[in-house]
Structure formats: structure tokens, C-alpha cells
Amino acid sequence: MAQPEHQLPVDLFIDLDRSGPVPLYHQVAKRLEQAIYEEILPSGARLENEVALGQRLGISRPTIRRAIQELVDKGLLVRRRGVGTQVVHGKVHRNVDLTSLFEDLQRTGQKPETRILSAETEPANETVVEALGVEVGSDVLHIKRLRSADGAPIAILDNILPADFIDLEIEALQSHALYQLLRARGVTLRVAKQKIGAREATATEGELLAVRKGGALLTMDRTAFDSSGRAIEYGQHVYRPELYQFEITVVDR
Amino acid sequence: MAQPEHQLPVDLFIDLDRSGPVPLYHQVAKRLEQAIYEEILPSGARLENEVALGQRLGISRPTIRRAIQELVDKGLLVRRRGVGTQVVHGKVHRNVDLTSLFEDLQRTGQKPETRILSAETEPANETVVEALGVEVGSDVLHIKRLRSADGAPIAILDNILPADFIDLEIEALQSHALYQLLRARGVTLRVAKQKIGAREATATEGELLAVRKGGALLTMDRTAFDSSGRAIEYGQHVYRPELYQFEITVVDR
């Protein structure tokens, strides 16, 4: 019944770069992940124990543990005290993370296009004040975009940013993701809080997304924060459900 | 501009139980979380540095770090090297985790009710074979339930479990969550992979959920795995979007 232990070839770990900027534990995690995807470590396989693995690779146990933890958090591995660490059965799928729809589409080989519907500076309404934590009535940048891939409209993106971004180059949004522009300005998003739901399409939305009025739409509201904890972006997005879904891996700790 | 450092009262940490079964780092994390919710640590506040905090509490730095990490993963704190750790601005909300809808409703003070629509043993179809990793044509338990809260129907839950669960007490499902029953059998779910989408209601679904045919529904497909990585449950759920949404916090690491 118990799966046999899998001895990983040392080759997988030879060129670990101890001086470079990439942390050791992350290098190890990446190699393990690769081994899982290539089924060198097949579904259900048991890993060598942490101590042995560490010794064989010349790496301390905390570092090995942290590498393994990274994959546990991704839902690729499962640990049991007294037993060992095993590869989770079943297909893996990519997770919701802090990349945008734009980058999502790029990665899956589709060609994302963006049409800017409007971009205006306006006073913040109550919802925005609540979400971004800005002053009541202060100016915010309000951008509406239509995102398509391979010619088919996928989503309407409605984004609001605080006053210091009113000088954002709107034209650049046609070929770049909003998050890419923010990164270029030195802003890195670290935390996002999202609500995912559904509702029926309005007439305008139906027209833009080529869906009949009243058809089902997937919705996502998000507030994103930078590394100092400040709210940077509030977005209300609607997606055509046949063309986009959210994939999430949940891990109990 | 920089937020003042917040000196936490030591009282918050006095009765840490070093001998009990609850890990120290988790006790510390809980106390910190409490302090954030009670706004003893207000939005944007800067924490004491890790070394000092550790010394004051008589706890080593790795333990303090792990406690803080727990809250970073929850989206409550943000760290910056060279700067410090700060409380994230903006309201916090609960996360999608490995609890079920039933427990969700209970926690928010609603009274969940379950009507069993059907519960049958049947051969696995292709989708199920793919999701659960069982043999083609082998028997599986197929349960359909209607979940309501305070009298209003919220969701249709369609669940499939492998053959070893065919002796599950169906009646118990009327007053307990599926996950509770599984736990009682010694099965602990550790990882779940979910897809969240939307679609239009069928006539049957509309009738059950008091929605018009064609109305928008929120959908969630999930495969859950136990601590040995084996697939335990495959579920296809549909929710009335006005009554249920998914809340997710995403953290970049």
C-alpha cells in the first residue's frame, strides 16, 4: 500500500547557486517542482526524508524544509508526521496569484488586446473612499477598459487609482498591463483582497462582451495594496464565464 | 510620513502556554491578530522589530518570524526589509479556506438547513474518473443536496465520493456538514483545488433556488485531497450570487 520512497537523482540539484540573488530554498523548490511536472516524482510518490535529503545536497534541514513548504503551499506536496512527504494525486493547475488577466492570457499563449473605453479624473464616491481609504471628494483616476484575446471580448475592467497616479500614461495601457505600468513606477503590489461573484449582464455590458442582456457574468472586486500596506488600486471586473474562470488551491495548515 | 512604532503591551502575551499542544508561534500570531482586530495595532501601524519583540517576550527570533509570517500570509501584515513590519490598511475580510459552506453559514450566525435531493451509488463517469483518480466504471457515491439558510435556498451541492464511502450515513447530512462526517471517520482534508465560474440556471436549478431559468449562478468545482494526497471528494456546486460570494486574499511572496 505504502508508496516506495523515491531517490531523486543528485543531478537535479548540482548547479545550485549559493552566491546569486536567488535564495537556496527557492532553487531547491523549483527543482522539486520541475521533477513533479516531469513525473520524475510521480503522483503519490514518497520523498526522501528531510534529513537525508539535506545531507545529500549539502543543505541544512531548515532550508530543505522551507523548500518543501513552498510546494506544500502550492498544493503539490502533502506532509505527514511520522510518515513522510508525498506528491499529491491528481492534476495540478495554476493558481490565482497577483498577476493580472493580461499576464494570464500572455502565459497561456493568447494575444491580449485592450480597448480603452474611458479614462477620467473624478471625485471619489463612497465606495471608492471605503475601498482605497482616500479623502472624501478627493480626485481619483477612473479607467474603463475592454480586454479581448484573439479577437474575442473577455472582460470589462473598471479600475480606480488614488490621486498620485492621475499622470499615468493612458495610451500605454493599450499594450501593457496596468500592473506592469505600476511596477515601472516603482510600485509593487503585495496583497490583494478579492470578492468573486456573479450577476446578470446589463445592456451595455452585453453589447461590449457579445452576450445577451441578462446573461450570466463572472464578477471580481479587488483592492490591491503595496508593500507599505497602502491601497493602490480598486477594481470591479466582469468576465464572460465561458472564456474565463478562477482557479484556486486551498491548503489547510 | 512614517508611522510611529507601536509598543505592544506585554500583557497581551503573558499567558503563553509553553507546554500545551498549541505551538508558540501560533499563540503569538493569534494575539497579534487580536490586537489588529481590536485596533490596538491600528491600520498602518509599524510593529516593533523582530529582535526586540522576541527579547521582550522571551521568544527566539525564528518563532517570532513565523508568527508574523502567519499574519502576512493572511494579508494582515506587510514586511519590508530595512524598514519594518506594518499593518495593512483597509478592512480585513475572511478568506476562502478549507471549511465548507455549512460551517461558513454557522459562523456568520445563520441557520443552515440541508435537504437531500438524492443519494445513490453509481458507476463513475469520465469526469469523475479524471477528478478522483478512481477506476473506470467503479462505483462511487453521488449525493445531491439543497442548502438553505434562514429559509432561503442558497446552493445546490453535487458531491461524489469514492467507493469506500458508500456506507456514509446519508441522514446525518441533514444536520451536519459533509466535511464534519468525513472528519468523524478520521479523514482530514488538506488540499483542495477549485475552479470558480458562472453560468445560467437550468429550469430545475431555477426552481430549486427560486431563480428564473437563465438567471446568473455562481459555480464552484472542487477536488479535495486528504493528508496522504488521495482524492476524497469531487463537488460541483452552484450558488445564488446575491446570497453568496467567495472572498480571497492573495499574497505575493
Next chain:
DNA sequence: TTTGCGCGCTTGTCCTGACAATAGTACCTA
């Protein structure tokens, strides 16, 4: 045959210590 006990294996927790990398600030200089 079944139950219970003990033992070894493996992960979980916690500690100490050291050095690296980064951000912000104060200061010095052109």
C-alpha cells in the same frame, strides 16, 4: 485471532548564532 505495547522513523517545534541585502537618513562635498 485480536488486542495492546513498544520502538523506530519522520516531521513539527524551538533555540542560538551569524552574515547578507535593502531602505532610509544624516551628513558631507561640490
Next chain:
DNA sequence: TAGGTACTATTGTCAGGACAAGCGCGCAAA
């Protein structure tokens, strides 16, 4: 005044070690 440089504070990474706790298996006893 402006710009760069050095310093300090703080988190990030990594090592090594010790003991605790849970799980499974074999063996002995009932």
C-alpha cells in the same frame, strides 16, 4: 542647493542542534 556617500536599522537567508509528537509496524500477550 544638489547630489552622492556612509551609516544604521531592519528584515532575509542559512547553518546546526536538540527534543517532542504522531504514525505505522512488529511482536508479545490475552
